[in-house]
Amino acid sequence: xxxxxxxEEVKTNLSNPKVFKFKTDAQKFKINxxxxxxxxxxxxxxxxxxxxxxxVLFRKVQENPDDNSNERTWYNVEAYTERFDTTVxxxxxxxxxxxYEIMIYGPVLSQIESMEIxxxxxxxxxxxxxxxxxxxxxxxxLTSLGxxxxxxASIFPSILCRKLNASVDNITFNDKNYLNHVxxxxxxxxxxxxxxxxxxxxxxxxxxxxxxxxYLQKDxxxxxKRCKHVIAWxxxxxxxxxxxxxxxxxxEDTPVDNLVFEDLSFLYxxxxxxxxxxxxxxxxxxxxxxxxxxxxxxxxxx
Amino acid sequence: MEYLTDIHDSLKTINxxxxxxxxxxxxxxxxxxxxxxxxKHLDFCKYPKKARDEISQFGQGAVSEMNNLNSSSCGVxxxxxxxxxxxxxxxxFKRKWGYLKMVNWGSxxxxxxxxxxxxxxxxxxxxxxxxxxxxxxxxDVPYNGQLCIFLPNYNTIEELYMGIDxxxxxxxxPYPPKKRVPVLFYGNSVTQGAxxxxxxxxxxxxxxxxxxxxxxxxxxxxxxxxxxxMADLIGQINCHTIVIDYTxxxxxxxxxxxxxxxFYKRVREHHPDKHIILMTSQSFNHWFxxxxxxxxxxxxCFNAISNGEDTDLVYxxxxxxxxxxxxxxxxxxxxxxxxxxxxxxxxxxLIERF
Numbered sequence: 074x075x076x077x078x079x080x081e082e083v084k085t086n087l088s089n090p091k092v093f094k095f096k097t098d099a100q101k102f103k104i105n106x107x108x109x110x111x112x113x114x115x116x117x118x119x120x121x122x123x124x125x126x127x128x129v130l131f132r133k134v135q136e137n138p139d140d141n142s143n144e145r146t147w148y149n150v151e152a153y154t155e156r157f158d159t160t161v162x163x164x165x166x167x168x169x170x171x172x173y174e175i176m177i178y179g180p181v182l183s184q185i186e187s188m189e190i191x192x193x194x195x196x197x198x199x200x201x202x203x204x205x206x207x208x209x210x211x212x213x214x215l216t217s218l219g220x221x222x223x224x225x226a227s228i229f230p231s232i233l234c235r236k237l238n239a240s241v242d243n244i245t246f247n248d249k250n251y252l253n254h255v256x257x258x259x260x261x262x263x264x265x266x267x268x269x270x271x272x273x274x275x276x277x278x279x280x281x282x283x284x285x286x287x288y289l290q291k292d293x294x295x296x297x298k299r300c301k302h303v304i305a306w307x308x309x310x311x312x313x314x315x316x317x318x319x320x321x322x323x324x325e326d327t328p329v330d331n332l333v334f335e336d337l338s339f340l341y342x343x344x345x346x347x348x349x350x351x352x353x354x355x356x357x358x359x360x361x362x363x364x365x366x367x368x369x370x371x372x373x374x375x
Numbered sequence: 376m377e378y379l380t381d382i383h384d385s386l387k388t389i390n391x392x393x394x395x396x397x398x399x400x401x402x403x404x405x406x407x408x409x410x411x412x413x414x415k416h417l418d419f420c421k422y423p424k425k426a427r428d429e430i431s432q433f434g435q436g437a438v439s440e441m442n443n444l445n446s447s448s449c450g451v452x453x454x455x456x457x458x459x460x461x462x463x464x465x466x467x468f469k470r471k472w473g474y475l476k477m478v479n480w481g482s483x484x485x486x487x488x489x490x491x492x493x494x495x496x497x498x499x500x501x502x503x504x505x506x507x508x509x510x511x512x513x514x515d516v517p518y519n520g521q522l523c524i525f526l527p528n529y530n531t532i533e534e535l536y537m538g539i540d541x542x543x544x545x546x547x548x549p550y551p552p553k554k555r556v557p558v559l560f561y562g563n564s565v566t567q568g569a570x571x572x573x574x575x576x577x578x579x580x581x582x583x584x585x586x587x588x589x590x591x592x593x594x595x596x597x598x599x600x601x602x603x604x605m606a607d608l609i610g611q612i613n614c615h616t617i618v619i620d621y622t623x624x625x626x627x628x629x630x631x632x633x634x635x636x637x638f639y640k641r642v643r644e645h646h647p648d649k650h651i652i653l654m655t656s657q658s659f660n661h662w663f664x665x666x667x668x669x670x671x672x673x674x675x676c677f678n679a680i681s682n683g684e685d686t687d688l689v690y691x692x693x694x695x696x697x698x699x700x701x702x703x704x705x706x707x708x709x710x711x712x713x714x715x716x717x718x719x720x721x722x723x724x725l726i727e728r729f
Contacts, residue, residue: 115504117479118572120705126475130701131660146698148660149706152476165662223478223570223705232702348576348712351480352499357572359713362702 075105076198078177078188087242089218090225091179092234093188094203096134098172099196104129104159105189112182112247118355120223124182126154128224129161130235134172147176147235152224174201176235178225181218182247207239207372208266210300212292213274214251216308216364217243221355230272232365237372242266249279252288259295270372271300275320275334278313278354285319290327297329302375304333304368310341310353333375337367376501379509382467382534389513394463394538397545399453404547407589408451408557410612419531420446421593426604433600433626440597443470448526449567450560450579450592454490454548457520463513463538464501469531471508476705477570479504482529486575488584489517490548495584500573502527521548525575528568529596554588558726559612561605562620564596565657570709578710579618581719586726588615599624601638610645616726617642617649622656622668623708631668636675643684651679652687652725659692659700660707687725694721 078093104127111125122128129150150166153159167173179185192198211217211230219228226232234241242264246254251274273296276285296303305324309316317338324334340349340360349360356364377388385391399405403417411418422445430441446469464485473479480486483502488495501512516522526532539545549555560566560579568577575584583590591612593605601621609617621638625631643651655672658665669690679686694717695703703714710718 117473117483117502117504120478121473121475121505147701149701149704150660151706154475157475165664166660221572223476223572223711226701227705227711235701236698347495347497348716351573352497357478358702358705358711359572362711362713365702 074192074194074196074198076190076200078190078200079185080200087244088240089243089245090181090231091185093177093179094174094201095190095198096172096174096201097192097196097198098170099192099198100164100169101160101162101193103191104153104161104177105187105191106159107155107186108180108183109186110184118221118351120152121154122152122224123180123219123222125180126152127180128152128178128226130176130226131163131166132174133167134174149226178231181225181228203240205238205240207237207269209234209239209241210244210268210271210296211241212244212255212271212296214246214248214277214280216277216356217274218245218247220247221351221357222361223358227358227361229361229364229368232362233369236365236369249277250281250284251277252280252292253284255292256288259292264299266299268300269302270375271296271303272368273303273305275305275307276309276316278309278316282316282319285323289320289323293324293327293329293332297331300331302331302333303329304335304371306335306337306364306368308337308340308356312353333371335367335371337364376503377511378503378507379465379511382465382509382536386463386511389463389511391463391538393541395541396465396536396538399535399537405453405455405545406451407454408591410591410593419448419451422595423604423608426602426608429602429604430598437597437600441595444529444567444595446531447529447567448532449528449594450577450590451526452583453524453526455522455545456548457516457539457543457545459516459539459543459545461513461515461540463511465511465536465538466509466532467534468503468508469533471506473505474529476709477529478572480573481568481571483527484574485512485527486525486573487514488523488525488575489519490521490523491519493587495523523548525580528571528574528577550587550589554586556613556615557589557591558582558616558618559609559614560590560592560594560618560620561599561609562594562618562654563599563624565709566592566594566599566620567596569596570705570711571715572712576712576715578715578719578722581715582722585719585723594620597624601625601634603641606638606641607645609642614649616652617646618652618654618722620654622654622672623658623665625668628664628667632671635671636678639675639679643679648685650685650687650726652689652722654689655691657691657704657708657710659695659704662707689718689721689725691718694718
């Protein structure tokens with residue numbers, strides 16, 4: 074039995090990485106997928122599955138049959154690229170005939186061209202219709218895109234959406250100067266959706282200050298109109314501390330009343346920097362987990 | 376970083392004026408964590424021929440990993456003090472393609488720390504991009520000239536030159552006298568350092584940084600099988616504490632039941648008075664078999680303690696909440712740096728209590 078997961082809805086939504094979900098009772102399944110537009114850049118700080126592969130997670134359906142809250146925990150299964158055998162064996166994780174759900178994250182630096190699941194005969198499989206509790210809009214640069222992570226499941230927007238059962242639209246760019254690209258995107262595309270929370274990466278430490286001065290206020294104002302709440306977060310190493318002042322000055326002059334400013338620069342403090350960052354430049358999987366923890370705390374309190 | 380076609384290529388983008396190169400393979404005294412203590416030539420291989428050969432009984436996967444990784448520089452540190460203002464490294468690797476679930480700064484990284492008193496201050500990490508095995512990189516030397524560079528956990532260094540300012544000196548940077556006897560680690564891919572975002576953040580390397588103590592890491596992905604040969608090898612090494620992370624490389628429950636306690640006892644025969652820490656499995660998706668594996672490890676530990684032996688247990692799954700499992704490992708097993716740090720601190724607490 075084969076099931077195509079690359080539906081029109083998935084193709085056209087703004088999530089990056091793309092997320093695919095299905096449920097099945099098969100003890101094994103094969104993921105037939107292909108990607109195109111692979112990025113050939115210099116990425117010693119990114120895992121291959123994040124660049125051009127996929128990450129598979131699962132959760133059980135029957136463990137808490139009354140629990141429809143969508144808060145049941147997802148567990149990691151495995152990462153794959155096209156070069157590896159993509160048969161997923163589940164017999165060590167679920168009992169025969171037991172139904173479970175699978176979530177697959179696509180890559181962020183290449184595009185999924187096809188995504189089909191093959192299961193043995195006499196097994197059931199169906200796409201899970203999305204039913205989200207919240208809608209997020211994530212705008213930003215390298216960190217929001219996932220540069221510094223090993224797999225697409227480790228990026229903080231992926232964790233937030235997984236843990237809070239939220240959909241996400243990502244307006245994120247692989248460029249140290251990204252606030253201008255976010256602005257251009259908003260200018261060229263009319264977004265009709267209303268979001269519960271907008272999450273804006275305020276400043277990447279290497280962003281040109283001129284870009285920040287020109288576009289930050291405009292980006293916040295636009296997000297403020299489309300989102301019930303906007304969380305603007307900053308994370309800069311001590312030697313870029315002045316950038317924090319610049320951003321705070323701009324925010325004070327921005328006439329919006331639904332903005333929360335969060336300073337996550339503690340990731341570069343002595344206690345965290347070795348574990349959460351690379352050489353004061355990029356944030357790794359652990360740093361993304363820390364960002365998730367802080368942002369989820371704020372979101373739950375909104 | 377500059378990529379080369381020959382290790383002796385003149386550099387185009389890095390200034391080599393007034394730089395003289397030393398072949399670091401001729402300076403084993405600058406390296407910590409190797410097991411060939413008597414050689415005049417640096418040798419990263421930690422496994423005697425018998426240990427390498429016996430892996431053939433465990434299948435092609437294990438053979439391939441042993442062939443690939445038997446001379447990886449996992450857990451090895453280049454430590455020295457110099458008055459050179461800058462250093463240029465020229466490196467030839469065995470492998471040029473990255474691993475599926477590791478970033479290259481983790482698997483292939485030269486992870487550079489300044490040593491200030493007992494503290495390690497991260498300065499930079501460098502590793503080539505995929506497709507490159509020959510490269511040069513320049514780093515600045517801190518004011519006090521003291522560096523500890525954690526070498527790649529998942530690659531073999533075939534050639535290694537260090538360029539220093541002409542006329543400058545490089546001397547050894549030993550650990551404090553009471554911390555020179557190493558902590559010994561024996562385990563699987565996680566113990567070898569898989570998925571740490573930079574080389575210095577595998578949990579054995581973190582233990583070394585936290586305690587400012589020497590370590591030896593004889594872990595090899597897929598090859599931790601609890602054999603007599605490896606128990607005897609561990610038996611020959613003078614060490615402070617032995618951390619045995621033998622679980623998931625065992626083929627199945629029956630094999631593990633037959634080999635775990637037997638392996639522990641054989642190590643214990645060699646080291647009757649040493650502190651030994653046993654680790655349960657790293658399994659963060661409720662894989663059925665590993666609950667039984669953990670019971671077996673717990674039983675080995677309980678029996679040892681009942682026998683009056685100095686043995687401790689680290690129950691790895693209990694170090695984390697269930698709802699963290701998808702974040703503390705990048706798959707079902709391999710820790711992120713945060714989790715590596717939690718495990719390292721737990722081991723350090725046990726070592727310091729001892």
